[in-house]
Amino acid sequence: MELPTIQQSLFVLFTSYVMKWLMPKLMALLKGDKKTVEIHEKEWKKDVVYLYQFPRSPHMPNMSPFCLKLETWLRANDIKYEVRQTWTQRSSKGQLPFIELNGEQIADSQLIINALSRKFNKEDLTTLTQSQIGAARAVDRLIECSFIQAIVAFKYLEHLPELISGETIGLKWIPKVVTDVAAMFIKPTLREKLHSQGFGRLTREEQLEQARLDLQAIADVMGKNKFILDDEPHTVDFTLFGHFATFYYLPFDIVLKRMVRNEFPTLLDHMERMKERFWPDWNEHLAA
Ligand SMILES: N[C@@H](CCC(=O)N[C@@H](CS)C(=O)NCC(=O)O)C(=O)O
Structure with a gap:
């Protein structure tokens, strides 16, 4: 194997350094000044x-x-x-x-x-008992604070190039090489986040076990109900649906999909029930 020349190595080091410095500045520019909240819809209609x-x-x-x-x-x-x-x-x-x-x-x-x-x-809150309100909050936070770490590990980190490819996000004209390079730059940030939170320090097997325990807890709270707390959906059902559907309907295989499909059929049914009930027109809302 041919080793890179000193010039090539210096070029790579220099480019990485510039990118690391430039990226946050570009993002800040993109996101604008957060001190003043600009209202974009000037001609708003009441209560819309x-x-x-x-x-x-x-x-x-x-x-x-x-x-x-x-x-x-x-x-x-x-x-x-x-x-x-x-x-x-x-x-x-x-x-x-x-x-x-x-x-x-x-x-x-x-x-x-x-x-x-x-x-x-x-x-x-008016339709739920105090203990259901408690369970709803616990499950909601379990999804967005705990299970989300497994989503970051298994959906984002393990599949970043596929996840942000032009094909997946609906911008087919973006060359794959561009999204592959972007993935290379985004990955270390995700890895750092998972590491500082602690989940990133677990082995893959340990991470999968944590994901499984979270899913089991949600399935246990749901029991034989149609939705998490009873037979009607409440806010927590929308949280579950948002997080599940956005990995389950991706066009590539993810270990979490297999886990839900093979081990947690009631959670899979929950997702499909939500989709049928609230998105009967799902296909009409997909990018061409
Ligand atoms: N806690 C927030 C989380 C929202 C969030 O994480 N949004 C992500 C996209 S999924 C985001 O906007 N990230 C910043 C970015 O993409 O620039 C909420 O519930 O709305």
């Missing part, structure tokens, strides 16, 4: 929710679990909304989704659902 989220993908209405969770919740609750698709806009918190309602921005899917539940009188 303007939902800012990533564009549709060819395999699911949204590849972001948080966007899919929120849009499904809006549909389920018959709230009037208009989608604003964006790759570049971000909320005051620097993320998607966010909404604008009556000239105000609300960011973070959880906070949005809470605010809309109050505004449109859709609160779960």
Whole structure:
């Protein structure tokens, strides 16, 4: 094997250093100044929710679990909304989704659902017992704080080039080499995040076992119910759906898909039940 020349090695080192320095600056530029919240929809209609989220993908209405969770919740609750698709806009918190309602921005899917539940009188809490409210919060956080680590490990880290390829995200014109290089730069950040949280220090087998325990806990809380808490969906069902559907309907195999399919049939049924009930027009909301 031929060793790289000193010039080549220096070039690679220099480029990596510049990219590391440049990337956060480019991202900050893209996301804009977060101190002032700009309302994009100047001609807003009263009580219409303007939902800012990533564009549709060819395999699911949204590849972001948080966007899919929120849009499904809006549909389920018959709230009037208009989608604003964006790759570049971000909320005051620097993320998607966010909404604008009556000239105000609300960011973070959880906070949005809470605010809309109050505004449109859709609160779960009136129909649930105290112990169900506790279970709902526990399962919701289990998904978004614990199981999400397994999603990062097995969906993002193990499949990043396929996940962000133009084919998967619906931008077929982007050459594969570009998304492969982007994946190379994104991977270390994901790895660092998982490592500092602790999950990244486990072996693959240990990580799978943690994922399995989380899924078992959700399946145990659900028991024979049609939805997690009883036979009707509540907010936590939308959280589960958002996170599950966005890995399950991806066009490549993931170890978590196999785990859900082979070991947790009630959770698979839950996802399909949610899809049938709230997205009978699923295919009409996929990117061409
Ligand atoms: N806690 C937030 C999480 C939202 C989130 O993590 N969004 C990701 C996409 S799935 C994001 O916007 N990341 C920043 C980026 O892509 O620039 C919520 O529930 O809305």
